[in-house]
Amino acid sequence: MDKEAGKRLAAEEAAKHVTTDMTLGLGTGSTARYFVDIMGERVKQGWTLRGIPTSEETRRQAQSLGIEIIEPDETTIIDVAIDGTDEADPSFNLIKGGGAALLREKIVAKAARKFIVIADKSKRVVALGAFPLPIEISPFSWALTVSAIRAALTANGFTAPRLSLRATDGTPVKTDGGNLIIDAELGRIDAPIELERALAAIPGVLESGLFCGMTDMIIYGDTDGVSVVKP
């Protein structure tokens, strides 16, 4: 399977859900990038589109394409948010955050009227967890938060979970919001909803990469076309 072709086709299909004058949640990552490119083409054709980017990388891309970037206020309606994923299970639960943008992505996806996920077919899994679960935490006394995460994981049935602070060349990765990412190697996650809730209850955890019960549609792209699935 040509993954890039799958991503592009999924992005093209998602673009059919956008009309001029919409406010969009713009996701992050290599799949969302194709979608933002298409939105840039629409703007060139004369459409008005407002975007709320979920990362500085997406902000730069959208701005360079002439998409208007807005800072939402309490009355802002996000018509649709479009984003990629690292894994998606048959119940439409996701693992996101491979690109460290999960907190902003979750804020935008949750606020949007519609959340459309775009992915190449390799992201479709029987159960979540082969992809290490990213957890965004505050840098303040972060080891205490890691200890609490370990305890919560053990209480949720994960024996000896491997947790690592995401780093590049020995330097901890900082998210756009200045936070840290813990990657949790858990293996199969049988109860993602309960796990998302347990992690969210820990002081110091800003969000986990589990996106449960939020997805309105997943568009999977493959070399020869797309399949659209809805809960």
Ligand SMILES: O=C[C@H](O)[C@H](O)[C@H](O)COP(=O)(O)O
């Ligand atoms: O933090 C990053 C995001 O959650 C991405 O949407 C996710 O990692 C998928 O990225 P890609 O489309 O590059 O596989």
